Amino acid sequence: KAGVTQTPRYLIKTRGQQVTLSCSPISGHRSVSWYQQTPGQGLQFLFEYFSETQRNKGNFPGRFSGRQFSNSRSEMNVSTLELGDSALYLCASSLVLAGAQNTEAFFGQGTRLTVV
Amino acid sequence: ELKVEQNPLFLSMQEGKNYTIYCNYSTTSDRLYWYRQDPGKSLESLFVLLSNGAVKQEGRLMASLDTKARLSTLHITAAVHDLSATYFCAVDINFGNEKLTFGTGTRLTIIP
Numbered sequence: 610k611a612g613v614t615q616t617p618r619y620l621i622k623t624r625g626q627q628v629t630l631s632c633s634p635i636s637g638h639r640s641v642s643w644y645q646q647t648p649g650q651g652l653q654f655l656f657e658y659f660s661e662t663q664r665n666k667g668n669f670p671g672r673f674s675g676r677q678f679s680n681s682r683s684e685m686n687v688s689t690l691e692l693g694d695s696a697l698y699l700c701a702s703s704l705v706l707a708g709a710q711n712t713e714a715f716f717g718q719g720t721r722l723t724v725v
Numbered sequence: 726e727l728k729v730e731q732n733p734l735f736l737s738m739q740e741g742k743n744y745t746i747y748c749n750y751s752t753t754s755d756r757l758y759w760y761r762q763d764p765g766k767s768l769e770s771l772f773v774l775l776s777n778g779a780v781k782q783e784g785r786l787m788a789s790l791d792t793k794a795r796l797s798t799l800h801i802t803a804a805v806h807d808l809s810a811t812y813f814c815a816v817d818i819n820f821g822n823e824k825l826t827f828g829t830g831t832r833l834t835i836i837p
Contacts, residue, residue: 652827716768
């Protein structure tokens with residue numbers, strides 16, 4: 610069974626540009642979450658999508674956005690990149706079943722974004 | 726706002742020794758997770774703890790949860806070099822709300 614796949618793995622962008630990252634969840638998983646990991650701030654929640662709807666959003670500026678497609682694949686977009694956006698962006702997928710308690714988030718390998 | 730604190734932040738220990746990593750959180754939680762991260766790698770799920778008094782063990786690692794104290798521990802028994810990594814606890818405060826709040830992480834180094 611394939612795991613969570615993120616593309617690309619590495620990306621270098623210039624300040625002011627925009628970037629789109631992609632995440633393919635584990636087959637059957639309908640929830641996709643995005644996290645930003647930096648040395649200074651640690652792991653921070655960006656947003657979560659379920660059945661093409663954003664259910665939760667973290668405390669990030671509007672430059673960070675996302676979407677989910679009908680096949681559960683998700684993309685996140687960062688516009689007007691800043692140096693501080695350099696980070697490892699991790700995507701996680703979960704199998705969310707009604708009434709189930711042991712939902713577990715499985716993480717992809719991440720996309721390392723460097724803004725210069 | 727949910728806060729999750731881990732300590733210690735850094736831990737250097739000799740092979741064969743035992744140690745415990747602590748994870749405190751500020752709000753009642755439905756679920757607590759422990760993850761491992763190797764340098765430059767993603768997060769590997771270690772344990773999911775769902776109820777008060779839950780204890781899970783895998784090899785030299787054992788995790789427990791005390792929801793009344795809002796405390797989880799990750800105990801390492803007879804550490805080996807392969808356990809060197811950064812360990813994170815994460816809390817999910819609302820069942821069905823797939824939003825994890827992570828602790829700061831504990832960087833564990835096992836010295837041969």
